[in-house]
Structure formats: C-alpha cells, structure tokens
Amino acid sequence: MADEKFDVIIVGAGPAGASAAITCARTGLSTVLLERGEYPGAKNVQGGILYTKMLTEIIPDFWKEPKPPVERHITEQKVMLLSNQSAIHLGFKSADWRKEPHNCYSIIRVSFDRWYAKKAEEAGAELYTGVLVSDLIKKNGKICGVKTSEGDELFANVVIACDGVNSLLAQKAGLIDEWRPDEVALAVKETLALPKEKIEERFSLEANEGATFEMFGKVTEGMLGYAFLYTNKESLSLGVGCKVSHFQKTGIPPYELLDHLKAHPILKPLIKDAQSLEYSGHLIPEGGYYSMPPLYTDGFLIAGDAAQMVNPSHREGSNLAMTAGKLAAETVIESKKTGDTSSKFLSLYQKKLRETFIIPDLYDHKDLEEKIEERPELLTDIPDLVCNAAYEYFNVDGRAKRDVQSAILKKIFRNKAVRKIIKSELNLKNLLGLFKGAVKSALNYKNLS
Ligand SMILES: Cc1cc2nc3c(=O)[nH]c(=O)nc-3n(C[C@H](O)[C@H](O)[C@H](O)COP(=O)(O)OP(=O)(O)OC[C@H]3O[C@@H](n4cnc5c(N)ncnc54)[C@H](O)[C@@H]3O)c2cc1C
Known part of the structure; x- marks a missing residue:
C-alpha cells in the first residue's frame, strides 16, 4: 500500500465511508477505504435504528438478501416520560410497517458495518483495516493524500473524511477544533441477551417485529438527553446519553445513569433475567447546524458524524451519514470528469446536501x-x-x-x-x-x- 495514487481516499468505514466507497467504486474510480479498526464496525456504537430509505438508495432490495444485516423490522415506536415510579407512554404501531420495504430496522453495528464494507469491496474499492490515518498530505495548500501511523503515504485527487465524531482529519485540515462539551453527547449502551420468545412476549411482537422506546424525564437526572431501549433478534439494546457539558456540571457518572435506568420499576420487568453481553460508550455529535464545519476545502470533503450531521431529536445519524457519504462521492465523480478538485468545485457537495433532507432538517432543529x-x-x-x-x-x-x-x-x-x-x-x-x-x-x- 506504499506511496500509491488513487482517485479518492476515504477514511473511516462506518456508514458514511462505506456509502462513499460503494458509490465511487461503482463508477470505476480507483477507491481506497481506510479503517483503523481491526475490522469495520469493531469500535462502532449505535443504538441502533437504521432507516431503510437511505440504504436502499445505495443497496436496493438489501432486505431480500438471504441474510440481511439487520435484526428486527420496527413496527412500534414509543416515547415515554418517566418519573421515579411512573411512566406516560405515547406510542405508535402500524400494520403498514409490516410491509416491505420496512420503515426501519434495529441493527448491530459489528455485523452491519462488516457487511456494508464488503459491499464496497465487491464494488471494487480496496479496503484496508487496522490502518490509522494520522495526518493529511498537502501540496501547494491543497490536500492530496494521507499519512498513516505506520508511515505510509497514499495520494489521491480527493480525500473524503468519514472518520466519525472526533474527526482528526477535519482538525488537520483546519476545519474544526476539538468539540466543546456542549457540542457532543456521551452515550453508554449495554447489550442484554434475552431469548427471542421472551422478547416477543414482553413487547407484544410477532416474529421478527421490533419495538423502540425513547425515554425522557427522571432517567437523565435533569440533564439534557434521553434513554433508549431497542429490540434485536435475541438481545436488547439499552442505553442513555446526555450532553457532555451536563455530565460535567452534575458530576454524575454515565454508568450510574445506566444502572439507575436498569433499576427503574417500569423498565425492570422488561429486562428481567437478561444477561449482559457488551458494554460500550461513544460520543455523539449534537452541536447541530450551528456546529457544522465548512464541509469542503481544496481536495477534501467531510461527511457524517465528522461534520456534525446528527439529528438527535429524531435519533437519526447513520442515515444522514449514508446520504452525505453518497453525495460526497457523487461530487468526487463529477470532479473527476472536469479534473477540478478545487474548493470552489467541491462546494457542489454542500449544494447537493441542501437539496436533501440533511441541511433542512439540521436547520429546522438548530435551536x-x-x-x-x-x-x-x-x-x-x-x-x-x-x-x-x-x-x-x-x-x-x-x-x-x-x-x-x-x-x-x-x-x-x-x-x-x-x-x-x-x-x-x-x-x-x-x-x-x-x-x-x-x-x-x-x-x-x-x-x-
Ligand atoms: C449510543 C448511540 C446510539 C445511536 N443511535 C442511533 C440510532 O438509533 N440511529 C441512528 O441513525 N444513529 C444513531 N447514532 C448515531 C450514529 O451511530 C452515527 O451518526 C453514525 O455512526 C455516523 O456514521 P459515520 O460513518 O459518520 O461515523 P462512524 O460510524 O463513527 O464511523 C467512523 C469510522 O471511522 C473510523 N476512523 C476514525 N478515525 C480514523 C482514522 N484516523 N483512521 C482510520 N479510520 C478511522 C472509525 O473506526 C469508524 O469505523 C447513535 C450513536 C450512539 C453513540
């Protein structure tokens, strides 16, 4: 992999990066996808609900595959307001959500990201895992490649940063500083094993159907955030997240919040006898519209969490990342035709984002x-x-x-x-x-x- 030149280098094989890589490679661009994890998804955390629409725009009919990388299709969504002893539920269940294509699915990122990155390889992208990108290479002020922690240098016409919430690349490009504590939330999540039959019985679900719960009120001890409970095939995803600035102010440790949640009298029966499989924590960019960095510069684009593309009030992030990755790729494809990778040309990416739901939604939820x-x-x-x-x-x-x-x-x-x-x-x-x-x-x- 030493000192090679590509049409495009994509850093990060999450939803944004894999979407960008699939889109570029399909049109024949020489595409390299670099991922620091031992395998895609190794370090990634999501609640995780994934909306079908944005994925089908990249992988049509994915759910028809013999083993689609999803857990349950969601037929019921509930919002709960909790006090110490009680809960008010507002829920919506629809038989229409039983029809394919389903509105959304619960997913587990380890298996989803592996499957998705494989699609990028099948499209022709070169995927390298266990590669930490440590710097950008610039020539005459224009970004033209990346350096890895192993000292390799790779060159490309354009670099797309899809490296998630703490985007080192966006910092190296001078487009962001470190996020302030009020621009990010910290979420902790526990995956709890529970037999399929118990999940379906406790949540009144037919086979393969899933439910989501978003919980507000006492569960965050007065901090801005919410808790979630999602059903997988044979496990539950339970988590809670709040703004980092609020954790700093209250001094409440995130794990304590999760422990309280598990002990809540309304929640407890739903997770009874469930065995802990995994515990994880991750930042979520929640600065929104005002925190979005410039999305492009000469030879460089940013997509997904790296660019604060998360709409927390609708628990959407992975779908924004997918659409943004695809649009960044489409911009690179057009730049290849003209040979122009200047900041001016790449501003087309922002125009494309404005024409989708991404910028309008972030704008409308900004305050x-x-x-x-x-x-x-x-x-x-x-x-x-x-x-x-x-x-x-x-x-x-x-x-x-x-x-x-x-x-x-x-x-x-x-x-x-x-x-x-x-x-x-x-x-x-x-x-x-x-x-x-x-x-x-x-x-x-x-x-x-
Ligand atoms: C607890 C939690 C719950 C969430 N729930 C939901 C939900 O239900 N629905 C939803 O849509 N969204 C949810 N989100 C948000 C969602 O996970 C993100 O918006 C989404 O993962 C963003 O995708 P991305 O590709 O931009 O970044 P990521 O998924 O973070 O991927 C970035 C990738 O880049 C790699 N990387 C980083 N730095 C480097 C480097 N220097 N070199 C090489 N590789 C690097 C990482 O290893 C990673 O694979 C949740 C997030 C959290 C933390």
Whole structure:
C-alpha cells in the first residue's frame, strides 16, 4: 500500500465511508477505504435504528438478501416520560410497517458495518483495516493524500473524511477544533441477551417485529438527553446519553445513569433475567447546524458524524451519514470528469446536501436543545408534575371526577415551574428574541446556500 495514487481516499468505514466507497467504486474510480479498526464496525456504537430509505438508495432490495444485516423490522415506536415510579407512554404501531420495504430496522453495528464494507469491496474499492490515518498530505495548500501511523503515504485527487465524531482529519485540515462539551453527547449502551420468545412476549411482537422506546424525564437526572431501549433478534439494546457539558456540571457518572435506568420499576420487568453481553460508550455529535464545519476545502470533503450531521431529536445519524457519504462521492465523480478538485468545485457537495433532507432538517432543529436548556424545569419538575397528574387522573379514590380534574388543574397552574415557563414565554423581550433568532437563522441559512 506504499506511496500509491488513487482517485479518492476515504477514511473511516462506518456508514458514511462505506456509502462513499460503494458509490465511487461503482463508477470505476480507483477507491481506497481506510479503517483503523481491526475490522469495520469493531469500535462502532449505535443504538441502533437504521432507516431503510437511505440504504436502499445505495443497496436496493438489501432486505431480500438471504441474510440481511439487520435484526428486527420496527413496527412500534414509543416515547415515554418517566418519573421515579411512573411512566406516560405515547406510542405508535402500524400494520403498514409490516410491509416491505420496512420503515426501519434495529441493527448491530459489528455485523452491519462488516457487511456494508464488503459491499464496497465487491464494488471494487480496496479496503484496508487496522490502518490509522494520522495526518493529511498537502501540496501547494491543497490536500492530496494521507499519512498513516505506520508511515505510509497514499495520494489521491480527493480525500473524503468519514472518520466519525472526533474527526482528526477535519482538525488537520483546519476545519474544526476539538468539540466543546456542549457540542457532543456521551452515550453508554449495554447489550442484554434475552431469548427471542421472551422478547416477543414482553413487547407484544410477532416474529421478527421490533419495538423502540425513547425515554425522557427522571432517567437523565435533569440533564439534557434521553434513554433508549431497542429490540434485536435475541438481545436488547439499552442505553442513555446526555450532553457532555451536563455530565460535567452534575458530576454524575454515565454508568450510574445506566444502572439507575436498569433499576427503574417500569423498565425492570422488561429486562428481567437478561444477561449482559457488551458494554460500550461513544460520543455523539449534537452541536447541530450551528456546529457544522465548512464541509469542503481544496481536495477534501467531510461527511457524517465528522461534520456534525446528527439529528438527535429524531435519533437519526447513520442515515444522514449514508446520504452525505453518497453525495460526497457523487461530487468526487463529477470532479473527476472536469479534473477540478478545487474548493470552489467541491462546494457542489454542500449544494447537493441542501437539496436533501440533511441541511433542512439540521436547520429546522438548530435551536431545539438551546430552548430546552433555557427551561431546565422541563427536565426536572415537569416530568414529575405530568406523571403525578396522570396518576391522580387514573387513580379512583372516591372523589367526584370534577373535583379530581379541578385539583389537577390547580396543581398544574400553581406549580412554580409551570408559572416560570408561562411567564418567560409571554413577555415582549422573549417575543423580540424569537423574531431576532428567526432573522439570524434565515441569514445563516442563506450563507450556507
Ligand atoms: C449510543 C448511540 C446510539 C445511536 N443511535 C442511533 C440510532 O438509533 N440511529 C441512528 O441513525 N444513529 C444513531 N447514532 C448515531 C450514529 O451511530 C452515527 O451518526 C453514525 O455512526 C455516523 O456514521 P459515520 O460513518 O459518520 O461515523 P462512524 O460510524 O463513527 O464511523 C467512523 C469510522 O471511522 C473510523 N476512523 C476514525 N478515525 C480514523 C482514522 N484516523 N483512521 C482510520 N479510520 C478511522 C472509525 O473506526 C469508524 O469505523 C447513535 C450513536 C450512539 C453513540
């Protein structure tokens, strides 16, 4: 592999990198895919729900393969608000999600990433694993290759950085610094073995059907984040993640949060007798739209987590990574035709991203986390208040319903947190702030176009 020249070097064989490699190699570009793990997926962590649409745009009909790299197709999605003893569920189940192509699947990254990288090899890409890329090579200010920790140098017309949340390459290209603690979340996940029949019985699922639970409220101890529980074929993925800045502020260790989650009286019966198979932790880029770095420079593009392409409010990251990897590859394919790998030409990538769901979604969710952080009561007092109100509503204690309802309403409107939120929402300063924010966002959006 010493001192070779390729059309494109792709660093990182996660969803972004493999998508880019498949797309480039299929059109005959000489493509190399470098992965530091012993094998693709060796170090990768995901909850993990994968949306079908973006994968079928690269591997049509993948689910028809004899052994597709997926666990269960998801037919039910639930959001839960938890207090110490109770939970309010909001769920959606659809028979339409039983039809192929299914909306989404649970996956296990170790097997998924191996399968996906193999597709890149089948398309003609050269995959090298156990290769840590340690630097970029520049000539006349233009990026033209990479150096590995073993001292090898590889050259290419374009390098695509798909090296995940702590993108060394984006740093070396001068496009990002290290992320601030409020731009990343830390998630811990445990995979728990449970027999197939028990999973289907406990979660009311038909064979191969899966369910997802996203849990808010007490489970994050007032920090911004959420917990998740997803069903695999013969295991459960249970995890919780919060902003790193919140972990720093509270001093709560992430493993303690996961232990509390496992002991929660509503969760406990669902995971009873499940055996721990694996424990992992990983950062998630959650800075959103405002944290996105410049996505291109001369001879260089960034895709996926490396570019903060995650929409946490919809637990989407891997699908953004796939689409971005594919679009980065399509940009390289067009640059090959013109022979132009300048920053100006590669800006086409950003234009392509704007025409998909990626930039619009990140843009539309850009202020969500900040808004929640401005109202910490939403993470502390409100879940308790809502769960207590529901308890009182459903608990029959001999009072007339009208008395119960009026007591609940009084408690809600006399609650300090609720009054604070109402007061903070209904004032001129806040309304002006919202207006200014909208103008600022519109200008930023224009700048990215
Ligand atoms: C706990 C958790 C739960 C999540 N749940 C979901 C979910 O349910 N659904 C969803 O869509 N997304 C989810 N995500 C987000 C999702 O995992 C990411 O958005 C997605 O993996 C991004 O893909 P990527 O290819 O950009 O990066 P990655 O998957 O991180 O891949 C980067 C690759 O680059 C390699 N690499 C890094 N540096 C180098 C280097 N210097 N040299 C060589 N190789 C290198 C890494 O080993 C890795 O294989 C979750 C994330 C976490 C942590």
